[in-house]
């Protein structure tokens with residue numbers, strides 16, 4: 001395994017939970033694609049900052065100066081982390097995560113380029129990089145993927161080229177994720193930019209699932225807008241991040257107006273600050289979260305993003321190969337493609353909801369299941385299985401909940417704190433469930449939404465938090 005020296009500290013690696021069969025087990029966290037555990041560095045930074053905490057946009061007293069300068073530093077660290085030349089790109093912290101950043105872009109580009117009404121959206125997107133583009137009277141065209149059903153892969157570049165040729169001047173931008181949050185499949189961002197830019201079409205990249213796993217080379221790729229969430233980089237409570245080419249940010253009207261983003265205001269008029277970042281950050285920013293995030297990014301850069309990527313890709317390949325070797329397990333997505341961070345699978349005899357529940361309740365293994373806020377993509381990966389469902393023995397009023405139990409997958413995702421031992425622990429649990437699933441199933445009742453509830457085991461969350 002390359003570079004075993006990478007050992008940043010995380011909070012919660014030794015958290016234990018009771019299990020349904022009376023054990024107490026250390027929780028194994030395989031849900032980093034949703035939110036990984038928090039970095040100890042983030043917490044240390046917050047603890048160091050809070051005694052100096054002050055609102056920003058001022059140098060009038062010492063704490064204001066410290067907060068203002070630290071926030072400016074955080075913007076620069078983000079640019080360094082994604083390898084964006086600060087002469088060409090600017091960074092904006094948005095209120096919430098990726099979702100807020102994409103809504104801002106969708107709104108802004110609609111207003112800035114009113115004659116271009118078409119938006120191309122890849123067919124493998126999280127709802128955050130799909131639904132915002134459907135608004136504002138845009139017409140969304142979905143970019144097909146290579147391959148079909150469970151084996152589908154990256155977006156189809158020939159089709160992209162054809163659509164660009166056909167509709168060039170009507171297309172405002174292409175929205176695509178660098179890595180799918182379902183299958184971990186990676187899109188060819190550089191090639192997408194090369195095609196799009198021939199037609200003055202902009203490229204919006206949702207990097208929520210790639211930034212923690214591989215280096216981002218923004219200046220080299222020429223991506224126009226890149227967005228991600230700080231919480232996916234081991235920093236809960238941190239903001240969303242938008243990095244964009246400066247002229248494009250300048251062309252967007254300031255959208256959330258208020259204090260901080262304006263230079264002059266009269267009763268009749270106002271003028272936005274002549275700075276791409278400040279103009280987009282009205283109000284009090286998430287100062288503490290942004291600075292904590294930057295300190296974590298610095299730490300990751302210290303370890304070296306190439307080294308992190310090597311470790312990550314060796315682990316995910318190991319997980320994929322071990323999963324593929326188990327009978328009755330389907331791993332979704334083109335089997336030839338490498339994965340980044342996440343893998344989704346199903347067992348042909350155990351519903352996704354039951355599988356994830358057993359992993360949690362009996363093995364303290366945290367994975368995620370259902371459709372991962374990517375319903376159209378998950379449905380297309382499951383198309384064949386859903387079509388083949390035999391509903392003849394299911395009462396009509398039960399059919400919807402039956403389909404819900406089948407519509408979904410189990411997703412295991414890896415973070416910096418995971419190791420080869422963790423993969424072995426998961427694989428052992430999967431093998432045990434494969435052999436004994438009928439015994440486990442007796443303890444569960446399926447719910448209408450597709451989940452399974454244990455008949456007697458209930459976690460007391462207040463007790464876990466030490467509140468009683």
Ligand SMILES: Cc1ncc(COP(=O)(O)O)c(C=O)c1O
Nearest residue numbers: 097098099126128181208209229
């Ligand atoms: C690819 C992708 N895009 C967008 C999002 C939304 O991120 P957030 O909830 O931080 O806004 C996620 C979250 O899982 C994601 O995986």
